Amino acid sequence: MSFHLTKQFHLLKPFVQTRNIWASKLRDYQKDAINECVDAIKNGIMRIGVSMATGGGKTVVFSSLIEKLSQDSGKTDFKTLVLVHRRELAHQASRTIKRSFPDKIVQLEMGNQHVDTRQCDVIIASVQSLIRRMDKYRKDDVDLIIIDEAHHAVAESYTRILEHFDAADKNTNIPVVGFSATFERADNKALSDVIDKIVYHRGMLDMINDNWLCEGKFTTIKINTDLSKVEKSSSTKDFKINSLSHVMNVPEVNEMILLTYLQKKKENGLKSTLLFGVDIAHVTNLHELFTAHGINSRYVTSNTKDEQRDTIIKEFKEGKIEVLMNCGIFTEGTDMPNIDCILLCRPTRSRSLLVQMIGRGLRLHHSKTYCHIIDFVDSSEVGIISVPSLVGIPKSQGTLDENTLEELEKIKEEQVEAKRLSMEQEAQRALENQNIFNENSAKFKEFIANTDAMDLTMTTYESLSQFFEQTNNPDVKTLEGMSYYGKEQELLGGSKYPWVKFNKDAWALALQKGHHLRVYMKRVPDNGITVAKYTLKLYREIPKFLRHDNSVRYAVKQILVSSDLLDIVSKVEEILSNLYNEAFNISGSPLTSISKYSKWRRDKASEKQVNFVSRLLKAELAKRQGDFERIDSNGIATYVKDMNKGTASDILFATSLAPSYSLRKLLKALDFKMIKG
Ligand SMILES: Nc1ncnc2c1ncn2[C@@H]1O[C@H](COP(=O)(O)OP(=O)(O)OP(=O)(O)O)[C@@H](O)[C@H]1O
Structure with missing residues (x-):
């Protein structure tokens, strides 16, 4: 057939x-x-x-x-x-x-x-x-x-x-x-x-847009519920009705629905509202609540007889019922064009269900210009298809109030544009980072190559007098016969570079951008006597994005081991000139900038430095109250008030390497000064 x-x-x-x-x-x-x-x-x-x-x-x-x-x-x-x-x-x-x-x-x-x-x-x-x-x-x-x-x-x-x-x-x-x-x-x-x-x-x-459907005005109301724990059906993936009802059918939420309706009715003169509830109990409770507040409402559930349902629909279409409540009945195929408000009190994870529910209100009717769609969304919005998400807005930015679909589309476009921009910016940043990375790794490689080269081309001074001649150090003769401590004080502490002693046998000299040199002294036995052995190391701060492991902040390169501190000092001179001229690509003569006698070091410390050093000293003092006799917070205040930029940066640099040692030494010195008056 x-x-x-x-x-x-x-x-x-x-x-x-x-x-x-x-x-x-x-x-x-x-x-x-x-x-x-x-x-x-x-x-x-x-x-x-x-x-x-x-x-x-x-x-x-x-x-x-x-x-x-x-x-x-x-x-x-x-x-x-x-x-x-x-x-x-x-x-x-x-x-x-x-x-x-x-x-x-x-x-x-x-x-x-x-x-x-x-x-x-x-x-x-x-x-x-x-x-x-x-x-x-x-x-x-x-x-x-x-x-x-x-x-x-x-x-x-x-x-x-x-x-x-x-x-x-x-x-x-x-x-x-x-x-x-x-x-x-x-x-x-x-x-x-x-x-x-x-x-x-x-x-x-x-x-x-073509005026075949009526415009919707969308409002989202955040309710204080958490739907993330509501069980989901394994077949439809939507919320299980029983579980959802537990969360939604509570007096606070129902009152919120009522208040919202009353408010919107007052603002917009609503005549025919369709309410979607979760289950029969929810719809019955809401009906009771609405009726108690003088609202002419009826409800239809799967228990309602066909005849009764038809009568209710007829009366609703005639405008005799203000609020028609239902659960799962009027989702598809309901043609009640007079609906001017929809209360979505049944959160869903199903886009098609939401579309169907909203669609009930968008039919054209002479009695309305808009259909008001009020969406009750929980604060978590986990997986919920809410009105904003329906039009592609991933997560509502705050709440919507009376937004038209067109406005929602605009919001979406703006969000898409913002996302596009931020992706572009991110891509740009990534590119810049990549460039920095390339540049830095090139510099880093070059730097390593240079330091290797320095090792190879290092000038070894044959004697102290040769060193003095070449470095014009006026203090040379006084070094003879000095203790280790004295030599260190003289050659490092007294150097034209601002070496800081950051630990008992360790000194450091800040270079640039966190890079620095360190000299460690170790006492080692040599033919029955104890001699000093100095190790010069270069600490190159690894840029954050290059660090594999956050605890490894520096790339360390051992440059020289010598029992003669003068070897170390002359090597430092050489490194500085090489580093500043090549590896760091600084033109001109930048060495003066790290000189202890640079002009900037004599300027008054900034307020930020003053506060910071003061805080560090006070905290250290509080930890070691019993260790000092005279120094107190007033003494610290007087000291930091007159501190210059050079001293401040030395203190900050030393404490960045070993927080306590240099502060303790400084407090001791201040204490001593106070005792002396
Ligand atoms: N060409 C037309 N002329 C006049 N009225 C029309 C025309 N097409 C549709 N309608 C009316 O528009 C309304 C919606 O039509 P219909 O119920 O067929 O839509 P639908 O797409 O099936 O909607 P739903 O998906 O909500 O069931 C009805 O009232 C219908 O009579």
């Missing part, structure tokens, strides 16, 4: 308005959608999808598509199966087809209604009923299958039905056309088991 369109697709003609009473009224985009379907089928793409925002008139479109394909088939007994998954959708489809094509025989396969296959043009079947009555149908009984709200079509029951009619794969001979507002969020892989191509898409914003 089935008419195999694939064999006759060339017979399909572009859609033209025919005898249907709606045809003259079909909107342009609806005609386009029909033509796209016809074209695809003509080209042998038999399992197709039409994506159209809620309220776009999918029922109207598929009614006309049925008529079109039926006419083109030339068959007098062309039969269409429309698959729906809920009562409202079945009735809506039935109404629309009958109204559009009054001479078509439309029958329902649902509940206690049964189709007479011999004399029916359109079978509207609820999936749940049809699956139990499949024996009644032969596989070629139908010529076209329409799936309403096709994002559900991946469910097993749909597949079984499609298999029964030999329409479960792309080689099907009969077209399968799915309609949905939310294809994009369905599991693509799974959806592709049922649909091969989405041939037409028209989104919510396009429809609003």
Whole structure:
């Protein structure tokens, strides 16, 4: 009985308005959608999808598509199966087809209604009923299958039905056309088991811009709940209703919903509000609360009898009910265009559910300019599809208040732009860092090469007098016969460079950018006597981004070991001139800048330095109260007040290497000074 369109697709003609009473009224985009379907089928793409925002008139479109394909088939007994998954959708489809094509025989396969296959043009079947009555149908009984709200079509029951009619794969001979507002969020892989191509898409914003849908104003209200612990269903991944109800159906949240409604009603003169609650208990509690505050509200749940439900819907449409509450009933296929406010009190992780809920309010109606959509979101927003996330705003920046979809799109664009900018900046920074890295590692390599070279080209002074001649050190003669300590004081402490003693047998000289030289003295036995052995080391501070391990701050290079401090000192001279001229790429004669006699060192210490040194000294004094007799915080204050920049930077440098030693020494010196008066 089935008419195999694939064999006759060339017979399909572009859609033209025919005898249907709606045809003259079909909107342009609806005609386009029909033509796209016809074209695809003509080209042998038999399992197709039409994506159209809620309220776009999918029922109207598929009614006309049925008529079109039926006419083109030339068959007098062309039969269409429309698959729906809920009562409202079945009735809506039935109404629309009958109204559009009054001479078509439309029958329902649902509940206690049964189709007479011999004399029916359109079978509207609820999936749940049809699956139990499949024996009644032969596989070629139908010529076209329409799936309403096709994002559900991946469910097993749909597949079984499609298999029964030999329409479960792309080689099907009969077209399968799915309609949905939310294809994009369905599991693509799974959806592709049922649909091969989405041939037409028209989104919510396009429809609003073209005035086919009413503008929404979105407000988010943060409520003090934590949904992160709410259990999730393993199949739908949405919150489990029981668990969600525990968190949402609490007096504080319900009161917040009431107060928000009252406030918005006052501001906007709301007349017809649709509220989505979590479960029957939630809706009942809210109903009680709203009624107690004089609000004319009713509710519909799965327990409400069909007749009663129809009466409530009728009264609501007539404006007799202010707030209509429901849980899971009015999500799809509800056509109540007068809705001017939606209270989303049922947080969801399902994008399609949110789209469907919002869609109820966006139908055009003479009584409203906007539909106010109020979204109650928890503070964590973990995985919740809230209104901002719906339009691609990852996480709402604060809350929304009366934002239109267009504004939300702008917010999204701004965020995308900000993200793009920050990515660009990051890329730029990364590039700069890379350059610095390259430059630094080049410098570092060069530096290492230079220090190696220095080692090789090091001038070894044959004698002290040769050193004195070459360094013009006037103090030379007094060194003879001095103790280690005396020599150190003379050659390092008395040097023209600001060496600091940062530990008992250790001195350091700051170079630049954290790089410094250190001289360590070790007493070693030599032919029965103890002699000093000095080691000169270069500490090169590793740039932070080059550090593999945060505890390793310096690259250390041993430069010279000698028992003669003068060797060390002359080597230092050489290193300094090499370093400052080459490795650090400083032109001119920068050596004076680290000289103890540089002018900058005599300037008064900055306030920051004064405060910092003062804090360090006071903290050290507090730790070692008993060690000093006279020095106190007043003494410290007097000392730091007159401190110059050179001294301050020496103290800070020494304490950066060994925090306590130099502070203790300084306190001791100050204490001594105080005793002396
Ligand atoms: N061409 C048209 N002329 C007049 N009214 C139309 C037209 N198309 C759609 N409508 C009306 O727009 C409303 C929404 O249509 P319909 O219910 O078919 O949309 P839908 O896309 O199926 O929505 P939902 O996804 O919410 O079920 C209905 O009231 C319908 O009568």
